[in-house]
Amino acid sequence: MLEFRKDLFADERDDNLNVIGKGEQRQDMLGHVTGRTRFFDDHGFDGLLHLKVVRSPHHHARIRSIDVSAAERAPGVKRVIRAQDVPVNKNTLLSLIGFGKDDEPTLAVDKVRYKGEPIVAIIAASDAEAMAAVKLVRVSYDPLPTVFDVQEALKPGAVVVNETYPGNYFEYHDKYDHQKLRFGDVEAAFRTADHVLEERYQMSPIEHASTETNGTIAAPETNNRYVVHSCAQGLFFSLGTTAKILALESNRLHFIGGTVGGGFGGKVDSLTEPLAVLGAILTGQPVRYVLGREEEMQFGSPRGAERHVIKDGVMRDGRIVARQITSYFDAGAYTRLSSYGVVKCVAHMPGPYTIPNVRGDAYCVFTNRVPATAMRGFGVTGLDFSIEVQMDKLAHLVGIDPMEFRILNAYRDGDMKAHRRVAHNTALIECVQVAAQKVNWPLSETARRASSLSGGGGPRAAIPPTVTDESGRIGRPETRQAPPQLTPGAAPLPAYQPAPAVPVQQPAAPLPNYPSQPAAAAPLPAPTPPVQTPPPTPQHGAARFSSVFTRRR
Amino acid sequence: MARHQGRGMASINYPIGMNLGGDPSQALVHANPDGKFTVALSAIDLGQGMKQVSRQIAAETLGVPIEDVYVDTADSDTGPHDMGSFASRGTHRVGNAVIVAAKEARGVLLEAAAEELEVNADDLVTDGKGNIHVRGAASKSITVKAASQAAQFKQGKTISGRGIFLIPLSNVNPETGEMSPVTAYAHACLVVDLEVCDETGDVKVNKLTSAYELGRALNPKMVEQQLVGGAWMGMSHALYETPEPYYPNPENGGRDYNEYLMPGPGDIAPHDIAVLERPAPDGPFGGKGPGEMCANPVLPAVANAIFNAVGVRIDTLPITPEKILRALRAQGGARPQARRA
Incomplete structure (x- = not known):
């Protein structure tokens, strides 16, 4: 059964088109159903x-x-x-x-x-x-000797699987043994949170x-x-x-x-x-x-196994104030595409929610198993499983309905994401509302009236002062768990400039009963507006990933 | 011993196209002298409908009937470069390249028609049925076929177009992870109704109910097949599949479809779907793409429904009967949670 909710976002579409939006039959359908289509073999x-x-x-x-x-x-x-x-x-x-x-x-x-x-x-x-x-x-x-567990493989003295990467990890930016995400100060927020919940999730490899x-x-x-x-x-x-x-x-x-x-x-x-x-x-x-x-x-290469350890700080009223995710991708014996999946995973943290303090550390780890590769949603599927089970546990912990809990924390147009880009064209809240409606799941008036189009931006668009650290330098596994240090004032990153095409919402009043998140959360100095510097020169077609991650060898 | 009902949900978003961009697609469009169009690509049709979605986008942009467009893919001698069919990029990247190419070809077509009709090309419109006419004056018209024949044999014009779509590659900050991953996201929320047998650990999924926001659904039938098939895969990932059942122990992998477990026909649950369409500002006619994301909400929703049914959390995939039974034993039996609606 499939229905269209044409009433939603109707003013953003022109539905009077000739062919688009029509369930036209495929040009190759007859060949497929009669067994005449020619495949490689x-x-x-x-x-x-x-x-x-x-x-x-x-x-x-x-x-x-x-x-x-x-x-x-x-x-x-x-x-x-x-x-x-x-x-x-x-x-x-x-x-x-x-x-x-x-x-x-x-x-x-x-x-x-x-x-x-x-x-x-x-x-x-x-x-x-x-x-x-x-x-x-x-x-x-x-x-x-063999090594099959990702965290065992990362230990000093572990069996070397792939001599190109002697530490059993893919090397990011010629500098770190993993990809980092740093947004705000999770440690400070954990100290002020009403509850802190740390859980470990594991998926197994999957064959295509x-x-x-x-x-x-x-x-x-x-x-x-x-x-x-x-x-x-x-x-x-x-x-x-x-x-x-x-x-x-x-x-x-x-x-x-x-x-x-x-x-x-x-x-x-x-x-x-x-x-x-x-x-x-x-x-x-x-x-x-x-x-x-x-x-x-x-x-044949499978979807690789992923391990995600998620630590969240949540307030009694349901606001998530901090999320820390440590992820291990089991690449098997060779890199193939796992290195890319890790960066995609980091880009996806902390899921479709606006959380003022986020820390991510994601490792691409070599083990003695069949090399992993891409599979439908890789970098995201395993993380979504982990995040959404964690969300269910958090909702249970604070005694809030799980749908209401999603809507409360959902990202909205104008919010700042942890990778420092402004959210736009969001629709998570509407999806939750429609699903609830379809199964007669009761939602409060506040949750029913929430919208992706309003309530975002303002303080939720701010980039908080951010803790950075040098943990996990290549060849120095002893630095991996080093305690983070607050970098005062000028963080060592280019100041954020929204791309011109992305609409940035003007500060909006928080919704009733939905306090804006970043302001109240951690005992940080009041967020200062990002330093205004010229946007980075856009890169064009010739740009290569070598400039992004590592020297080409 | 009893079967316990449970309901669980999850909500997700999903990035459209290769993370960080830098993944171009090209398209070439040309007409034969009868005004029948070919779109040449190197995109791959994996069964998801790449050819058909490109065909509809080309027909809409050109303003001609869909049966006057065929898509030819993928031959490296005739199809221009394309990064590939993965990362939910086909509709978004290839679709945009097709629009650029089709617009250029349409421009030549209208110029040829204008020359025959002795009018300004800017005043011409297409009716989508094979005719070109002056805006507001339907009688002043020429067929696409006649205009194409005139272009080829009288005017010496090639009705063709080239298109490319590229989102420039984003940098990644090593210290903070600052980056521009993608330009569009799809969204979903899914509810699973299932029952868990506390004697065998068996899970039976009874119903899936979902809301998917995918940008504009360019072909609703193909969207439906993606969502139904993808949810099946999500159910399979949640409850059945892995080549390493005792990961990280690498042994005991299946060798064929008998040993590698997946849901069979008797395990398929009805799926009630609502589609929301918030057009992507930079998508082809607002399209995003349901390719990868449709499986994702099912995995956590199943896990959450199992907790709702019997009160155990299984945080390791797949959620096999063995894991459920061990957790139930550790817990001292099923503890059904509050029923929802």
Whole structure:
């Protein structure tokens, strides 16, 4: 059942459009429902060869030797690909946007860092022959100690998973072992709060489980190019990754895709494209590399596990005055996209609520498990679970209805968010009101009359004097828990300037029974207006993440 | 031994597009001599409807019937660059690029029509049915087809357009985390009604009721399929799924759909949805995008409803019967909380 609440925000829309807003049938519907749509694996080629990889049975081990002689002589085998055959056998996905250090081989070289890591690829005339030859590859290992818990991995002296990041953490800004968020002074606010509640939340990894598993068919074209039928979620992203790993000019690759049997984030990693194209180059024949279901479920990258520790200060009347979140993202053995998810998580703190004091510390941690990657909402899904269960507990603690509690603390147009941008176009309150109405959940008159359009801004738009600290310098884990120090006056950050396009609400009177939050909360000096300095020069297209986070290497 | 009813809720927001921006999308639009349009992209249709939403945006902007527009994606030789289909960016980023490209193509189309009609192009409007006419004078008109043929064979004009949409990359302050993450947020509140069996720890979800604010719903049918499917995934994340059931122990992962648990047809709950539309100021026709966020409120709402039903807090996902039973044992049995409505 689906209904539209056209009465809400009606004056912000022109509903008289021809095609927009109509439930028109998709142009590709007939093909999908009759099974005629062509996906990557529906492209047949004469002489198609099949690629399978030898995977590590160990979570962490040094490779002593690899013997492929029996596999090379096996029936149907056309070619064995080893690590030294991969032109650029070290990459990190976000190097395409200059973010992070190359840390992952296509085929393992000296050691394996997770169970299932590819070591050797076999190309044979049939799937069955490739799989049979995989079993004939003899790899001898020296198993190494493992680490699977994110907080264990961060301890000094922990097993080093990925030598590119010897502290088992991704390095942010060439300076810190995590990404910080600092807004106000949580410690001072905790001291004045009526209740403080600290809770730990943990989610487990999750498999994308798309109907179509990851795969690629690559074939030589007649013009010294290669056509690549790909299931990639980012066509040029995968093309760029493949070109880098194979040291090819990008225009020698002709990627075709766009019709994909489900992705959910699991087809961003280019798990199969580089080896399939390399196979086509080395054999001069079309090569198909498709993950089986078991292979994908066990060794394809999942949504990574997240641990969030949330500490809140709340007043008896329901106002949250401080929120501190410490987050650990389990990246597995290699970075892939987890480093990005961490920053997205920090941007999402403290959830859709206006809280005058917020502190966040988020770590991207390496462990000996299958590398994690993007999945529908990653960086946010696990944090939302944690925040919203915490909200339920807080409401229970202060004896306020959970819907009323959300509305009381909800962000509104004009409020300052913890990442120092003014909220606009908000609608959380209206969503809560409509959901309550639909299930006949009784709300007070005050909650029913609340609006995202009013009651925000004013003191709620202020940036409070902020405590900063140098905890967690790279290579100095002993500083990680250092007590924060108040930085008086000029905080070491560019003064906030709202972007011109963002409407900043003029100070508005607080709603009845909804005292404005920042003013009353912590015993801080009265908020001083941010120093007026020219807005930072906008960056244009050529700007790269290297300028944001770390040197490109 | 009893089955206890519980109700829980959660409210969330969700950022639209890649965090920090810096994620461009391009579009090319051109007409054949009969005034039939092709939109060339490199965006990916994962089943979410990328092609269809681009098609509707192009048709609306061009002012032509939807059946006169097809979307061709993704071929790196013909489709211009696009960052990819992830981060809830498709509708917002690609849609804006399509609008820019379609506006340019529409401009040429109206110039060609103006030349044939001997009027000023600024005075022309489209009726969305394949005709171009002078504003306020419907009889002074030409078909899109005739104008396109004139452009191609008489006037030597190419009815085409190029579009790109890019939100410039934001810096991140290492000390404070100050940044510009995204320009638009979607919102939701969701209520779960379920029951918990205190003998087996089994959870049966009986009903989902929700309110989603998504900017303008560009295609309501596709919005509905996203919200229904996404809520299913949220239920699955909350109660069933993981390849590491005893995380951080890495063992015991499922190898196929038999061993990897997800809700089956008998576990699906009815979902009553209200859609709110607060247009994003910089969205295509105000669109935001329901792609990722639709699963998110379900996870905490399920956990909160379980607490409401039996009084135990399970803070570790997924919430398996084993975890519920262990918590009930530790608590000394079910403690149902106050019923809500």
